[in-house]
Amino acid sequence: MTKQITEAIRQTDVLMECDVLVVGGGPAGIGAAIGAAKAGAKTIILERYGFLGGNITVCSVEPPSWYRQEKTTMPGGAAKEIEDRMIALNAVKPVAFRPSTGLSYDTEIYKVMADDYMADNGVTPLYHCMGVTPYMEGNVVRGVITESKSGRCAILAKRVVDSTGDADLIARSGAPTLKGDPVTGRLQGGTLKFFLNNVDIDKIEEVMDRDPESRHPYTHKLLYEPFKAAEEAGEPPLRYSANTMFYTCIEPDEININLATYDKEIDGTDVLSLTRSEIRLRKEALEVLRRLRLYGEGFENAKLRNFVTSVGIRETRRIVGGYTLTTKDIYERGRFEDTIGIFPVYADGEGVKEIPFTDAYFQVPYRILVPQGVENLLAAGRCISGERSAVPTTRQMDFCMVTGQAAGAACALSIRQDVAVRDVDIPKLQKELVRQGLRVF
Ligand SMILES: Cc1cc2nc3c(=O)[nH]c(=O)nc-3n(C[C@H](O)[C@H](O)[C@H](O)COP(=O)(O)OP(=O)(O)OC[C@H]3O[C@@H](n4cnc5c(N)ncnc54)[C@H](O)[C@@H]3O)c2cc1C
Structure with missing residues (x-):
């Protein structure tokens, strides 16, 4: 493998050069850029x-901060700028069916908003391009080898942020990473979201009105009902499903369905596993639709509008950083000298749900972004260094964006200061992030 990569670099054209290369354009990557x-x-x-x-x-995750309540303390920064831009574009709606001060985004308009957001801040986007492996001299990253329709190329960069979600580059740099449960290796399930149209939303509202509990952010009692009814009628349990639904955003006759497919066997770092999951989740979604039409009120004439672009991954690798964020840090409102942002005391993941009804928040330490044994490379997003039990918090998009914005700013500052990313001047980084609108303390 090493020999092949070395050979590949020798034959590689340099496509572009920059100060900071951000690999992966999700919430973390947007924040980093x-x-x-x-x-x-x-x-x-x-x-x-x-x-x-x-x-x-x-994956059309439309309401990134559906959990937000009146008193919730939010991190500001890029996430707030994006919300303002989406409001200005008239591309937001209230979160459906539950109490929330968060907003649902039109995720098609989001794509245009993100293009403009990058352009307005002088960021150069490169789409349809896969970051394959870091281009390294010893343990120092000098850029990234890419694959695209232009062939195998190198992008040279003074600093690189790995915001692939899966720590692809950090893992391939040889730096240590972990994956899933430390004992069983188990990962949070993946979901193929899908949209249904021809849905009678008024009827669903009526059904929900019959049981006020169903609108509480902790419970989706009525959302289990069609599946329970199917099993009571003798149908076998759904195999790749959390046996519940979570409606997010609605058009007058349309609904976006989350969780009704939930594949516990998926590994988002294994291409064969991803392929198998796409195939079985598409089948499962059709079975969900059949059961909804038969047993769910308001879905009698529902039709599949589309599957989202790809199965959604909740958890894969985590880096082993200079510090490991613990669940205690989150729940006991951790405070750190090297804080680079804040996030509410909130968690959502298999069996854990903590809605931020109060203003409690924890600080995010810089060291969770810094991988061990490799230079010029930082992590951002759901792959940062944390306990597995912290994933229900650290996978949240606004958290990912905070880590991204800090990683990007730290890279820029470390170039200016001519120091390694791990040695960046923390008070100066904090000052820069505050200047950028992030709440840091
Ligand atoms: C079905 C579902 C529902 C969810 N609901 C919510 C919710 O309501 N609220 C919330 O806050 N969170 C939610 N999450 C979690 C959240 O979406 C993720 O944890 C979060 O998006 C992670 O952000 P990220 O930037 O680290 O990674 P991602 O969002 O996965 O972004 C990574 C980006 O990098 C790109 N990429 C990956 N590898 C490469 C590579 N090698 N080269 C180039 N590009 C690459 C990918 O295409 C992608 O665009 C949900 C997740 C799922 C799956």
Whole structure:
């Protein structure tokens, strides 16, 4: 493998050069590109699909902060700028069916908004391009080898942010990573979201009105009903399903369905596993639709409008960083000298749900972005260094965006200060992030 990579680099054309290269254009990557560019770095954001947004646009996760309540303390920064831009574009709606001060985004308009957001901040996007492996001299990253329709190329960069979600580059640099449960290796399930149209939304509202509990953010009691009824009628349990639904955004006759497919066997770092999952989840979604039409009120004439672009991944690798964020840090409102942002005390993941009804928040330490044993490379997003039990918090998009914005700004500052990313001047980084509109303390 090493021999093949060395050979490949020798034969590689240099496609582009920059100060900061951000690999992966999800919430973390968007944050990183903005953080770097606002701090004065010549920045490229590279994305394998033809648009930015990560799970927001790839999986139509429309309400990134549906959990937000009146008192919730939010981190500000890029996430707030994006919300303002989406409001200005008239591309938001209230979150459906539950109390929330968060907004649902039109995820198609989000793609256009993200293009403009990059352009307005001087970031160069590169789409349809896969970041394959870091281009290294010893343990120092000098850029990234890419694959695209232009062939195998190198992009040279003074600093690189790995915002692939899966820590693809950090893992391939040889730095240590972990995956899933430390004992069983188990990962949170993946979901193929899908849209239904021809749905009688008024009837669903009526059904929900019959049981006020169903509108509580902790419970989706009525959303289990069609599946329960199917099993009571003798149908076998759905295999790749959480046996519940979670409606997110609605048009007058349309609904976006989450969770009704839930594949516990998927590994998002294994291409064969991803392929098998796409195939079985498409089948499962059709079975869900059949059961909804038969047993669910309001779905009698529902039709499949589309599957989202790709199965959504909730959890894969985590880096082993200079610090490991713990669940205690989250729930006991951790405070750190090297804080680079804040996030509400909120968690949502298999069996854990903590809605931020109060203003409690924790600080995010810089060291969770810094991988061990490799230079010029930082992590951002759901792959940062944390306990597995912290994933229900660290996978949240606004958290990912905070880590991205800090990683991008840290890269830019470390170039200016001519120091390694791990040695960046923390008070100066904090000052820069505050200047960029992030709440840091
Ligand atoms: C079905 C579902 C529902 C969810 N609901 C919510 C919710 O309501 N609220 C919330 O906050 N979170 C939610 N999450 C979690 C959240 O979406 C993710 O944890 C979050 O998007 C992670 O952000 P990220 O930037 O780290 O990674 P991602 O969003 O996965 O973005 C990574 C980006 O990098 C690109 N990429 C990956 N590898 C490469 C490569 N090698 N080269 C080039 N590009 C690459 C990908 O195409 C993608 O665009 C949900 C997740 C799923 C799956």
